[in-house]
Amino acid sequence: MSRKVVRLTLDHLAELPGPCRECLFWELDPVRRQRVEDAAGEKEAWLSEVLREWGSCGRVVLVDDRPVGYLMYAPAAFLPGAASFPTAPVSPDAVLLTTVYVDPAHAGGGLGRMLVQGMARDLIERGGIRAVEAFGQTRAPGPRAGACVPPVGFLGGVGFKTHRPHPVNPRMRMELRSTLTWKDEIEVALERLVGVVRPRPKSAQTPAHRSTPGPARKSTRPPPRKVTGTARSDQGRA
DSSP states (O other): OOEEEEEOOHHHHTTOOSGGGGOOTTTSOHHHHHHOSOHHHHHHHHHHHHHHHTOOOEEEEEETTEEEEEEEEEOGGGOGGGGGSTTOOOOTTEEEEEEEEEOGGGTTSSHHHHHHHHHHHHHHHHOSOOEEEEEOBSSOOOTTTTTOSOBHHHHHHTTOEEEEOOSSOOEEEEEGGGGSOHHHHHHHHHHHHHHHHTTHHHHTHHHHHHHTHHHHHHHHSHHHHTHHHHHHHHHHHO
């Protein structure tokens, strides 16, 4: 069974499992949500806008090339629905994680953690983003918040910590580097170490240059003795 995480694209949208593929809880404010007639079309238009103006805003986990889970994130400016939370707004140095969903048939296999790590790597590579924040949910999903608000238990399990407490919807925060595994950190450290070590062979050539004057000194010693010169002059006379 193969498992991999890929970028969310418009082609994935219609294939996503779960109830959130047509949910506009985050993408629109409550007033505009009530006026929408084509939820799927509105969701596609939103995703297209974010991809065009900001870049990748989601990850999809594939099991044997079939989507079984996904995650979405974006700056708060693209998510007006977040303003309805009592612990809003999101910190200016963070992006907002909105939706995390894994098919129940694949739950417990670490796919949610894979999605979070894929998101973190994307944001780290972009630079300028220190953290990810999310509005957690301590109760079972309800009609007001929908099923698109991640549980506090899941967020805590993948590295989020409470940033602003609330009995129902605490705002939680995760520093991006904390999502990298120990192995990832070692790989990064080795890459940096290799970058430092590589220049050393060039400096190692310095002794070779130092050794070059050595033979020159030896070769200059015989002329003062005139041993070679005398031998050559005698042969010339003979």
